[in-house]
Amino acid sequence: MRRLKRVLIVSSLLVVAPVLTSCGQQTQVDKSATSAKTSSVKQVSYYQRSLEKGLDAVARGKYVKAQAYFENAVDTKPKAKRARQYLAQVRALNQAQTAFDQQNYARAQTQLAQGQKATGSTALTTALDHLATRVKAKQASAIKASQAASSQSSEAAGSSTTAKSTSSSSKAVSPAEHQQANDLRRLLVSNQGFSASVLKGIPDADIIQAFAGSGNATNAALAESAGKLLQQYPNLK
Incomplete structure (x- = not known):
């Protein structure tokens, strides 16, 4: 009788063990999926915040800060067309402004032409056009x-x-x-x-x-x- 009980106990353990192992594996898969989903949500949130802060900096005329925020957005989502357009515009604007300050009007015109090809922010397009007008005025003067x-x-x-x-x-x-x-x-x-x-x-x-x-x-x-x-x-x- 005792021997029969031991046999039944061992058999029960052999049946339960795979079930426990399967449950453990499923729990690990669920944790990985949850972690990946959380990471994706955080990534999208950081991307959106970077864009919003960049556009806010543009509205305040802080174009160097805006460039840094748009660079962060592109680093987070390299294939995001909107962020890449904003970055192309503001980068060209900053480089053109540097050339203008150095009285290198030819380089300023080249950078402005590159920035004007991008169609992203209306505010940045206006700023590019305004600087282009100033460059032409300086040359004419x-x-x-x-x-x-x-x-x-x-x-x-x-x-x-x-x-x-x-x-x-x-x-x-x-x-x-x-x-x-x-x-x-x-x-x-x-x-x-x-x-x-x-x-x-x-x-x-x-x-x-x-x-x-x-x-x-x-x-x-x-x-x-x-x-x-x-x-x-x-x-x-």
């Missing part, structure tokens, strides 16, 4: 100022273009004309790739004279005036 200064210089120099160029080299310039010449030097370096060191050695009057009668303040006018100066000083490039 430099050319117009040089034209006005060269007009005054030409009246005192003579009627012949050659005589104007020759006399302008030795003519003393005012502080305002000196500033205009320096503005043009920076413009020629950024837009035409001229040597800054060679430009520094060219008389202010010659720099100003090259822009005399160049017409409208456009990129074409700048290129035409740069060509005149290059004929006088071939080592500019």
Whole structure:
């Protein structure tokens, strides 16, 4: 009888053991699924918060902070089109602003063109357009100022273009004309790739004279005036 009881107990354990093992495995699977689901929810939540904080920074004009938030959003969800568009816009805007502050208007225009290709935030599109207007205005202002200064210089120099160029080299310039010449030097370096060191050695009057009668303040006018100066000083490039 005792032997029979032991046999029944052992048999019962053999039946229960697989059931317990199966339950343990199912519990582990449930825990893994729950953990993965929780991680996914946290990821989406972080992505949304990053986007919201980035857009809030844009609304306050804090574009560097906005870029950091959008970078976090893209790192969280690399395939998210919306975040990538926002990041492309704000990154181009920040790089263009840096170039503008350095008076490198050609680079600023390149960065702005890249940012304007992206269609994400209306606020960022407006900011890009606004900066593009400022870049064009700066270029136009430099050319117009040089034209006005060269007009005054030409009246005192003579009627012949050659005589104007020759006399302008030795003519003393005012502080305002000196500033205009320096503005043009920076413009020629950024837009035409001229040597800054060679430009520094060219008389202010010659720099100003090259822009005399160049017409409208456009990129074409700048290129035409740069060509005149290059004929006088071939080592500019």
